[in-house]
Amino acid sequence: MRAVSLLSEAKTATAKTTISRATVLYAQSSSETHANGGFHPSENLYIPLVHACRTTQQLKQIHAQLFVHNLSQSSRVITQLISTCSMFKSMEYALLIFRHFHDPNSFVFNSLIRGLCESSQFENSIGHFILMLRLNVQPDRLTFPFVLKSVASLVADGFGGLLHAQTIKYGLDLDSFVRISLVDMYVKLCSLDFALQLFDETPERNKLESILLWNILINGCCRAGDLRKARELFDAMPDRNTGSWNTMVNGFVKQGELEQARTFFDRMPGKNVISWTTMISGLSEKGYHEQALDLFYRMLGEGVRPNDLTIASTLSACAKIGALEAGVRIHEYVSRHGFRLNQTVGTALVDMYAKCGKIERASQVFNETVEKGLLTWSAMVSGWAIHGCSKQALQCFNAMKSAGIYPDEVAFLAVLTACSHSGLVYPGRSIFNSMRDDYFIEPNVKHYTCMVDLYGRAGQLEEALSFIRSMPIEPDFVIWGALFCACRAHKNIKMAELASERLLQLEPRHPGSYVFLSNIYAGVGRWEDVERVRITMKNRGIEKPPGWSYIEVAGQVHSFVAGDKDHECAGEIYAKLEEISASARAQGYIPNTESVLHNIEEEEKEDALGSHSEKLALAYGLISTPLGMALRIVKNLRVCGDCHSMMKYASELSQREIILRDIKRFHHFKEGMCSCGDYW
DNA sequence: CTAGGGTTAG
Known part of the structure; x- marks a missing residue:
């Protein structure tokens, strides 16, 4: 029987599994004996078997056996099957199993709702909750946390109050976990007042839950941009944990208050890897790349082990300033400490090498990366693009599609950039069209800019202008800027003036508008006009960003x-x-x-x-x-x-x-x- | 072992 081979695989896969061949044979015979009895001792044997599964294929084998042995309607086994499917991210199969189950109870529903929520299928998760109610299956204290999380993730405002009412109807609103989920949901729906009210009404809590609730609220204030309120709550907390401090640091970082973030970070006791990563990625995101690198080295010095995300944030800082040597050092650290070249680390390395000028090395790491995801491919395509290697960029883009990865708008932008850098007007246009026709992705303003750039650099200025005029979206500053640069390069002063007028209309306070204008005048030696522009700029208090x-x-x-x-x-x-x-x-x-x-x-x-x-x-x-x-x-x-x-x-x-x-x-x-x- | 819950990085 197949179960036997499955069992031997399962046994090698986990030391916990200690079922013998004999028990499986017993499972089979006993399920036949008790076929219609409603009680299956064999359920107890199939459940650990499901747990021992390591592939969806094995789950399918067991599912098939359940039909053979009249166990296909066992809610205990089916619940296990569905949650294991969720662990393997095969929700389609979980849904199939669910559809073949006639009379789902709350256990079956809960495992499905949870799985759908955890694989980001929030609508579907809420949909099955509604189905549950419709079938008169009572939700319990384990149903709500996931439905509430789905509603919060969707920012489905309309559902928030309804679900809150449901928890009251089923007498679960005072349950500590349901309550925490409710407060979190209100925070994420930006209904801070409701969240605070629930918080105030929450009766006696144990210490851990209490800190958690405070943290959730503080996070809510930070998200809403109310840092003063966040600080007030933080100061009022009876007890704090690392998470409380991290929430504050993160809140300041997200609002761009790097100095405040740093103050909290330096003051906090017991920094963990999240504290360091939050601060490092915050510094890097806001442009303080050298400080981010310094902090990373300090973290190592203090003996804290970085994880994938720390590595990715630090590599991104290296990439932004072209710090190749630092990047190489981190790569060595990664290899020495046995980090896997997964999507996070692999992509960050590819991006770092590409942006530090080592495109061949980037390509090498790309080939070594075991889990290539959409982001990894996009980083490689854009790497080739910024190096002007349009042939490789196109090849890589095609290989990505062959590998079954659907390009998203970022990947399209990367490949279009490659075309524009090399004057590949024809392939560029065809890719642009396939975006909508084959992939149903609506081009955004960046794609349009890229096309204007493509025509413009190739000297097809009229084409570029008529492209702008035929766009379904309003051309913005950047688009006219692209046309302007093309006009300057191809010495079309008349069209340049047209573009420049638009630029000034659209962004009268943008220094770029003035620099562009002044550039055309300088190009034709009209110095009095250049001077006029300079004075206007000065009078309006506009400064050119320093290079x-x-x-x-x-x-x-x-x-x-x-x-x-x-x-x-x-x-x-x-x-x-x-x-x-x-x-x-x-x-x-x-x-x-x-x-x-x-x-x-x-x-x-x-x-x-x-x-x-x-x-x-x-x-x-x-x-x-x-x-x-x-x-x-x-x-x-x-x-x-x-x-x-x-x-x-x-x-x-x-x-x-x-x-x-x-x-x-x-x-x-x-x-x-x-x-x-x-x-x- | 009928599953099992929450905040802080991304």
Whole structure:
């Protein structure tokens, strides 16, 4: 019999299973004997068997046997089958089993409602609760927590009060777990007043439940943005645990109050891995990448073991500032401590290597990653895209579809970006169309921007403009900006002015609007107009965001802003810059003054250009690393035309590879050439 | 072993 082979598999799978072949044979014979008796001693033997299952296939074998042995209507075994299905994330099969069960009781319903909730099928979970009521099956204290969680997750406001009423009807509203779930639900539905009221009315609680309820409420205040109320509650708490402190730290982080978060974090006793991860990912999310890295190392120093999420957050900080050496160190830590290359860790590593300029290494880790999910594939596609490897990006995208992964809007954006960087107008358009036609994904504003970029870079400006006019959504600032850049690159002043007008209408306070406008005037030498724009900006108190660049030297990240004189080696940096500039000029480099915002004397313009942050980072890299070593620079804005040109000369003169990442993509400079083919 | 519940990272 199949059960025997299943049993032997089950026995190897778990040491807990100690059923013998004889008991299974007994199970079979006894179920035949008691076929219609309503009492099946064999149920007691099938239940541990279900628990021993390790695959859905094995569950199916048991389900089949239940039919053979007239046990298919045993609610005890079916309950077990359904919950095990939920554990395996095969809710479709769980639903099938449920449909073949004639007279479900509360146990069967509870396991199904719970499984559906835990696999995020919230509507379905609520739907089965309603079915339960309709069939007059009484819900109990274990039904409500999951239904309430489903309602909270859906933010289904309408159901909240109804369910609360139901708990009262069944006399369960005072049950401690039901009550905690109710408060949590009201918090998530943003009905803080109801939550507080329930909290106040809650009678005698044990200490643990009490702390939990306080934490839930504090979290609710944080979500609602009421940090003062959160603090008040926190201060009023009779007892606190690590979770209470973590909730506060998280609340401050989410509201962007990093300093407050840090104060709480530093003050809290007994930090656990969640405390550290919350703080690290918060710092990284808000742009304090170096601090995030420092904190990670401090965490290791204090002997706290990071988990997958800590690793992913820290790697993401490395990725943002191009800290390759730090990233490699973390990769080594990951390998040494036996982390599996699962979706979380694998994807973070792929992304880190791609964004730190090591696309081949990214591809290697991608191949080693055992659980490739949608995010892993998307990271790889976008990695190829930012490196300008459109062929690989398209191949990867197709391989992803072949692997049975449905691309989402992010994956489509990545592959479209690849097309736009390489001027692949035809494949780009066809992918854009297939998005709606084959995958029923409605393109969002970013996809439209990408298409404008695709036509625009390829010089098809009219096409780009008519595309904008035919869009079903209102073109925004970014879309007109893309058109504007294309116009500037292809010297279409008339259309550039049109785009620029729109930009100013849409975002009169956005510094970009002015920079764009000033750029066209500068391009055609209308300096009085450039000056006018500059004065308008100043009068309206609008400032251009500073451009900064990062370079990592010996594991230490150095950042520069334009005209920066703060670095300890400033003197040497400027001397080196002067030197490269002179040699480059001797080789034919002409400073491209179109990229300057102000009308200043030619010589001064050169100075302003000459101290752009990426040039400072370049000079620092040249003086502080061994000859021949590649330089990796990250810039937060797009690289300007003049710096791009200078980098080409510098790579030739210094005989070094320079890998510059700007906000859009990578530029690999080698022997006077750039991988973008000057098309960016 | 008729299942089994809640907050804080993502």
